[in-house]
Amino acid sequence: MIERILTTELADHQGEEIHLAGWVHRIRELGAVSFVLLRDRSGIAQLVYDGAVDFGNETVVRVTGTVEANEKAPGGFELRVTATDVLAAAASDLPIAVNQESEVGIDALLDNPIVSLRIPRVRSIFALQATIAQAFANHLRSQEFTEIKSSKLIGSGTEGGTGLFTVDYFGERVYLAQSPQFYKQAMVASGMERVFEIGAAYRAEKHDTPRHLNEYVSLDVEMGFIAGHEDLMDLEVGLLGAIFEEVQERHADTLERFGASVPSAEQMQKTPRIDHEEAKGIIADRTGKKAFEINPEGERELCSWALDEHGVEAVFVTAYPRKKRPFYTYPDGIKTKSFDLLFRGLEITTGGQRIHEYDMLLETLPKFGLTEEGLGDYCTIFKYGCPPHGGFAIGLERLTQQILGLSNVKEASLFPRDRKRVRP
Template identity: 40%
Template sequence: MFLLGDWRRTNYSNEVKPEMDGEEVILMGWVHSIRALGKLAFIILRDREGTIQIVVPKQKVSEETFATAKKIGKEDVIAVKGKVVANEKAPNGFEVIPTEIRILNKAETPLPLDPSEKVPADIDTRLDKRFLDLRRPKIQALFRIRSEMLKSVRNTFYEEGFIEVNTPKLVASATEGGTELFPISYFEKEAFLGQSPQLYKQMMMASGFDKVFEIGPIFRAEEHNTRRHLNEAISIDTEMSFSDDRDAMDVLEKVVYNTFVDIYENREKEIELLGIDFKLPEKKFDRITYDEAVDIANSKGVEIEWGEDLSRAAEKAIGDEMGDLYFITDWPSKTRPFYTLHDEKNPEICKAFDLMYKELELSSGAQRVHKYDLLVENIKSMGMNPEGFGTYLEAFKYGMPPHAGWGLGADRFMMILTCQENIRECVLFPRDRQRLTP
């Protein structure tokens, strides 16, 4: 219920039905379009749930109401009190004839872009004026699906007995010892924006919480400029005690599958509005090893030497062969961070996995090293100083259980859920190499 002086919104547009013929309603929103035809005006009012037709016939409304209707422009914010009139010829089988119209705020003209989508705009213009772009029904549909995705992810975690946590985003050192960091001034010290909650997730495993998850921002100072990368992103992270890489993959599979189901069942309107080919995946995803992935790439003429990370061309070749969702497991140890557990029988490979959608990496995870001495040895072997990981390493001295986990990029996940080619479409205010505003 929206309070405005002596008026309260009674309904959103989708709540008004032909069966309400004769009932009084109060509607509030933006003027999506207006047509004035002499003694008759048609106003399409848009709110977050859709649009509704307001018909203003001069002979049936007060002079003041008709005069107000004539003053209205596109994207003005208005409130309308009126009666529902069933009319088979009207959109959705009814219209509203106002008894009073209030202009709550005027929009300047000309508009920087057209929220009614009649005049297209390029993505840079749209992002520059994102507040207007977000009024577009198709763009709102994207973020309704995003909201459903985050709700579904949380529900699955809660159903599986996970505890939600929030870890710091201001950190004293790199998560993985890398150089792709955003340094900041933190009083008299140097600090960084967190690349990942990885070290904190692992420290939580020493706390006895057993299973935790976090949905929050991560920051990567990578100088890329692609349709699949951002410098600020939302990551869905989890860590599980007394678990191995197979357990972690099972949970990831469940989180992703349940999200598809929930969107399919709860966001039919948005799927239809976006015109996307939304289909449910198989409940169990295919799993191939790194060795098998390399064989596929080589068989398609993309040369990959064992031990290399997969190139874009290799990912494309493998994705073409594998299809939608699949895991790549058993990665070469040298391609993974220091906290990844090596295979007991063959230390050249580790208990790591990636979840792929065609050629797009969605998630990366592994079973972690849980022994202090081995962790210190791994840090040194990668040319880093264990002293830089003091508080993290301390958690491994006093009883750290075996554990595993993963991180899933929420924005990339949205790309595949909504069939978008550019990750910026899936983020309210994207941050990339060129864009720091709005």
């Protein structure tokens, strides 16, 4: 039986009769001969036909032929075709071209997601993104973390009611979870100690910026028996280093295509940790303007400073004032044991130690205008003994965006949800 091989495997089959299968990417008819580029999940190969062909771009075909060397063909080999089965026809009115070297504008991409994912450049973003998620999980499993799957339908908002999408649940008004915060803390306290989750998170915010999505994938981590938030930053630089190494090893071609690179694991270990006040001082020094907040411009400035001073485009900003962090953040005087990680000018993580003592939690709630009853079962987690713990969350799309240097985070979401888009 003749075997189907992938377009990238031609070199191993010189002189053999094989099948290729895929999509017709481009056709060049030269009268006596036609060159057809065939696209499959692995890449693109050249097919050679005698005379003209009777199919158009995007037709799905299964072809039979003999592999021949040709230094002018992509990869140095081509298939001289003897038989073609058309598996599915394709209409000729593609709304955007999928076989051009020039980039398609972002609005055209986002308005035609079903077709734009056929563009090899676009699809490669999501192959790389799958590796990020896999490396995240594998590194944490190597540290004895257990993966959890928590509910995304919640009866009340742990972090307050604003920014929540409402769901009609058999006549009851419930919400889509903004984060699995409650659940990952519950699982640490249950005795699982170290947990992670890869799941959807929802923000009903009316932002329409290149860095916001209304539905995104949150890479969530929570760890018990920590000595402080420093342990979490240690964990995160090791984790990101492992992710970057895996991306470098498996997606060097995609990085090259985007003119991108990733920091090494060694570079990540050098990520500086500066407190919030110090950060504002650095911004002021570098811009000549007093910084009242760390705004997007300030975030870019801090990463630029980290690159200059520490050789890595990442920086932890720690010790945020208590009023700027959620109620459950562990206090440290008027500040908190919390951090953000900025990477290449964008916040990709928020994290910190959490309050684990029931008494401290009950004292804290009124300061944030909250009550034990209003938080549903949240306080039960701490009532019956919970170890010191903390965690962080990384936005998968933002991390993808920052690795590849994408101008808009929506390019890093397969089917992005924003104010205007809830289809397809």
